[in-house]
Amino acid sequence: MKRLLKGGTVVSGEGRRRLDILIKGEKILAMGEDLEYRDAEVVDVTGKLLFPGFIDAHTHMALEVSGTVTADGFDTGSKAELAGGTTCIIDYATQYPGESLREALANWHAKADGQSSCDYAFHLALTDWNEDVSRELEEIVREETCSFKLYMTYDTMVDDETMYEILSRLKELGGIAGVHCENDGIIRARSKELHRTKGSRTDVSDYPWTRPKEAEAEAVSRLLKIARCVDTPVIIVHLSTAAGYREILRAREAGQTVYIETCPQYLVMDESRYSLPAEEARHFMIAPPLRKKKNQEILWQALKEGRIQTIATDHCSFTKAQKMAGEGDFTKTPCGMPGAQERPALVWKFGVCEKRITAEQMCTYLSENPAKLYQLYPEKGALIAGADADIVVWDPEAAWTMTASDMQSACDYCPMEGTEVTGMAQQVYLRGKLVAENGNILDEKNGVYVRHGVK
Numbered sequence: 494m495k496r497l498l499k500g501g502t503v504v505s506g507e508g509r510r511r512l513d514i515l516i517k518g519e520k521i522l523a524m525g526e527d528l529e530y531r532d533a534e535v536v537d538v539t540g541k542l543l544f545p546g547f548i549d550a551h552t553h554m555a556l557e558v559s560g561t562v563t564a565d566g567f568d569t570g571s572k573a574e575l576a577g578g579t580t581c582i583i584d585y586a587t588q589y590p591g592e593s594l595r596e597a598l599a600n601w602h603a604k605a606d607g608q609s610s611c612d613y614a615f616h617l618a619l620t621d622w623n624e625d626v627s628r629e630l631e632e633i634v635r636e637e638t639c640s641f642k643l644y645m646t647y648d649t650m651v652d653d654e655t656m657y658e659i660l661s662r663l664k665e666l667g668g669i670a671g672v673h674c675e676n677d678g679i680i681r682a683r684s685k686e687l688h689r690t691k692g693s694r695t696d697v698s699d700y701p702w703t704r705p706k707e708a709e710a711e712a713v714s715r716l717l718k719i720a721r722c723v724d725t726p727v728i729i730v731h732l733s734t735a736a737g738y739r740e741i742l743r744a745r746e747a748g749q750t751v752y753i754e755t756c757p758q759y760l761v762m763d764e765s766r767y768s769l770p771a772e773e774a775r776h777f778m779i780a781p782p783l784r785k786k787k788n789q790e791i792l793w794q795a796l797k798e799g800r801i802q803t804i805a806t807d808h809c810s811f812t813k814a815q816k817m818a819g820e821g822d823f824t825k826t827p828c829g830m831p832g833a834q835e836r837p838a839l840v841w842k843f844g845v846c847e848k849r850i851t852a853e854q855m856c857t858y859l860s861e862n863p864a865k866l867y868q869l870y871p872e873k874g875a876l877i878a879g880a881d882a883d884i885v886v887w888d889p890e891a892a893w894t895m896t897a898s899d900m901q902s903a904c905d906y907c908p909m910e911g912t913e914v915t916g917m918a919q920q921v922y923l924r925g926k927l928v929a930e931n932g933n934i935l936d937e938k939n940g941v942y943v944r945h946g947v948k
C-alpha cells in the first residue's frame with residue numbers, strides 16, 4: 494500500500510522544505526515537490542510540519558525499583574510515547590547482580606516483546622562487572638547494542654576502578670556509556686545528617702538539599718577525568734545543573750568529546766515544587782532533583798547554542814499510591830515521574846514558541862541526534878528516501894491543556910497538569926502505518942525491537 498503525504502513542510506536539523514512524502518509499505522519511497530503517484534492514498538497535510546518520528550532515548554518501562562514496579566510497562570508507556578509523537582524508545586535493560594548480559598536482555602525482551610506500541614531498543618545498564626561479563630560484552634556490542642548505562646549512585650553504582658575498566662573495554666569494542674552522575678557519598682551523608690538533625694525525613698522541601706548541585710558537578714567532573722585517562726567519549730544523561738554543565742565545558746575546552754542529554758523537567762520545572770504539601774511534592778521527586786530556576790535559562794541557552802545534544806524524558810512513572818511509600822520518610826519514595834506524552838509539546842511550547850530554540854533544533858534534539866548517537870540513523874531520525882516511514886504530522890497551532898485523565902500513561906497524575914500548550918502530534922505514522930491521532934491510539938502493539946549499530 495502506498496500513501497502520499499501532500500502539502501506539508503518537512504523539518505530536519507538543517508532546515509524546512511515544502512516536500513511531499515511517498516510511503517510504500519514501511520519505508521519512505523520518495524520525497525519531492527508536487528509529487529504525484531497513481532494508486533497512492535493522498536493525505537492532505539497542508540500547513541503541517543512533518544518531523545521524523547521522535548526518539549526517546551531515556552525511558553524506564555516495567556522497571557522494578559524501590560520495592561515496586563513502574564506504573565507504566567511497555568504497553569501503556571509506549572502508547573504514551575506514541576500519542577505524543579515518539580515512535581522509538583531506548584529503554585534501560587538492567588543487569589542485576591549475578592546475571593549475564595544475555596540474561597538481562599532476555600528479561601527485558603520478556604517485558605517488551607509483543608507489548609510495545611512503538612519501536613524499541615535497549616541500552617544495557619552494567620551493574621555487576623567481572624571477567625565473564627567483560628568477555629560477553631564483545632558479542633553483545635557486535636550483535637545487540639552499542640550503548641550502556643552506568644550509575645555513580647544507587648545500589649547499582651560502579652566504583653571508579655570499575656568505571657575505568659568498563660570505559661576501556663567499551664572503547665576497545667566500539668561501545669559508548671551514558672552515565673548517571675551524582676556523588677553517592679554526599680547523598681548518603683546528607684540523608685543521614687538530615688535524619689539526625691530533624692528527627693525525620695518527612696519534609697519534602699529538604700529533598701533537594703540531600704542531592705545538591707555539587708553532587709552532580711563532582712560526579713560529572715570525576716567521570717570526565719576517568720574518561721580522559723581512558724581517552725574515550727561519554728554521555729552525561731539527564732544533566733540538571735549549570736554547575737555540572739560548567740564541568741563539561743571545561744573538559745570540552747581541553748579537547749574531550751562529551752555528549753549531553755537533558756530532560757524537559759529540568760527545563761520547565763524547578764525545586765519550588767518540593768515546597769508543595771508533602772503528598773503532592775513527592776510526585777516531583779526525581780533524581781537528580783528539580784533545581785533552582787536559574788539553571789533553566791542556562792540549559793536552554795546551551796540548547797540554543799547546540800552544546801546539548803539530546804532531550805529525553807527519563808520517563809519513570811509511579812502512581813500517587815506508589816508515591817505514598819515515602820509518607821513517613823521521603824527517601825523511601827520511588828523516584829521518577831511520567832513525561833513520555835508531554836515531551837514534544839513541552840519542547841515545542843517552551844522551546845520553539847518562546848523562541849529559545851528553532852523547530853530545526855527540536856528535530857535535532859528529539860530525532861536526529863539520538864538516532865545518530867545511538868546508531869539508529871538513518872533508518873530512524875531522518876525523513877529521506879529509504880528511511881523507516883516514522884512520521885509525525887505536527888499541528889503547530891493545535892491548542893490543548895495537559896491533564897492526566899486525557900493521557901495514555903497509567904500514571905494518575907501529570908506533572909504539568911493544567912498547562913496550556915500549542916502544538917500537537919496530529920497524526921503519527923510508525924513504519925508507514927497510521928497508529929495515533931490527536932493523542933488517541935488507533936493501532937497498538939506494532940512496535941518491533943531495533944538493534945543499534947547492527948546492520
Ligand code: MN
Pocket residue numbers: 551553807809
Ligand atoms: Mn533514568
